[in-house]
Amino acid sequence: MTATFAEIPLTGLPFPISEYDRRHRKVFAAMEQANLDALVVTSHGRLQYLSGYTGRGAHFAPFPLILVPGETPTIVVREYDIGGVRPATCIENIVSYTEQFQFAPVSADVIRRYGLQCKRIGLELGCWNLAPADVTALQAQLPDATFVDASRLVAKVAAVKTEQEIEAMRFAMNITDVAVLAFQQSLREGIMEAEVVAHLNCEVEKAGGGLRAPSITLLFGERTKLSHGSPARYPIRNNEPAFMELGGIKDGYCSGLVRSAVLGRHMEAELLHDLSVEVLEAVISAIRPGVTAGQVDAVAREVLKRHGRPKLLNHRVGYQTGINWTERGDISLEPGCTDVLAPNMTLHMPIILCGETGYLIGTSEHVLVTKRGAEILSRTPHTLYRG
Template structure:
């Protein structure tokens, strides 16, 4: 049963039992890691484990204290109590009033859990816990041994449930609507901002949303930027166009990179041809048991064969799910030892940098299957000519 709320348009997107399963998997991971407890502060991980998106936690951390064998406990700013209660599966909530109250209240909760002298994990490599926060907590609990547990929740969350995959498939359907609109709206003189408005309108008509803060849409010389929000900049004939965007469903975003040329543009056309070859090698390397580093190497080998390894100056992909920009997730990069497993989801943006500075390419978003990789998008990753 999905928990609802008396406040309109609030409540949990998934049944309580789904959050219980996720929490149990994290409890098991805590024990495997030799920890007595975990203090979760990353917004994406809070949303994954409780349903609450962490928006009010910019003020100070909202630690979720997880102790195997005990009920999860949220420590939050009192001002946000209504929001947390209406959108979280956690029932036990403690509050503090200001930034100076965070550490004492959190420390008291840890003492209540009989964790004196224990080993407790903190997400030190993630967003939303500052060095001062960790220091204040350590000062309150001098007998506790804090350890870095940045990867713990991310590793559990890497493998998706069917409910999560259902949300991601819907998000990708909205991404495909956005890409189709991007392609069909290209004409000489239209601005990035005008095309972005077209995309928003068509996605809304389809019943979806975009993850607006991550949308990149660039025309012409502006495709030399690594990221950029749409501006009142028009596209001219014989210029490239580039977008990276993602549909959003219940916090799950499915990103995609697609490129186009209005007329012809030989330099970016060549970059795109190479990016497709790299992408297809990466997808072919994805299978259960492969390491993240092996997948990255498969893509780089293509550029080595062409004598152009310098065109790719970033990783070939990364784990996806709740919160596109969370730190601590699996990264498809040189030497990475994470092992891929079925139902992991990955985004592989293969964006190459040309001699003139253009950043151009394509991507796919996949689910790891027993046989290899399933591509979620229904929009071909070929270059679109308008």
């Protein structure tokens, strides 16, 4: 990095260069196993994991990170965004384009410089931020190359965390716990969803952290029937449920939680929550190295089957977490998934049950897979809060 960029306040890498070098080596090894000569990384979460850059400017067109085993990585970005990319990345080779239509020819030119125009090239076809038109344009530029789907290659490497990453996730969970406590302490008749969010954001800021803003779900009463609903100026009344899902964030690493509450009494919400706790605790007990994600999912469904209510759970049991918790291609705890759990993976299990009248109520935990089982990262009990 040049001295000019290094002097920009609040910029830089969250981890030492050695950590990014380690990640690159792991990905190179995975590429060799997959018989890939090059990998074009375009999804925002993977870009941040491997380069440090968040990908904020990449809505214009992909900012591909091109990896070739044994070679220095290259990142291709829009010229306008170089000033934001350079102080935030460990990648020294930066190649630019000006207009969106130049993305494919400039990226193809980089691949040709590596002498790989006739080789096997991996693309993240199942991830966000790579449009079909982008793929078609690259194919037109490199007609002799063999393009293969490598959507899950980086995800599998990133699934196992280092101590530095785990430390970031623990900090993020501390912030999440602050937000949960603020949510619970705010509940009183007449307070609005938006008011509670404003209060918990204030408490989180006092604690020196932040929340992953686009992912905040906080709903009262009948609005708890909305999946992933955004908070509004809507008040809670006595004998109504409340539901929240949010996550503190540190250096891109987010630790999410689901918590529910009832102001007064609400029999359906209380029943759904009791079942969700039973499912969650069975799932946590099933998590250990060597089991598959599908086996963990099956444990959850067996609990509900025993209660004669298997249809209450209409989504996956959980998912791999780390940078960008909504990334496609991550390990998913869903029926039939054969991914094997390993120590130092982090997982979020949102056990949200859908009642017969549409209420979505539940709880969750964020865990670290250990050699013996699972360590719960949150210090907030997953019991129902009663206001």
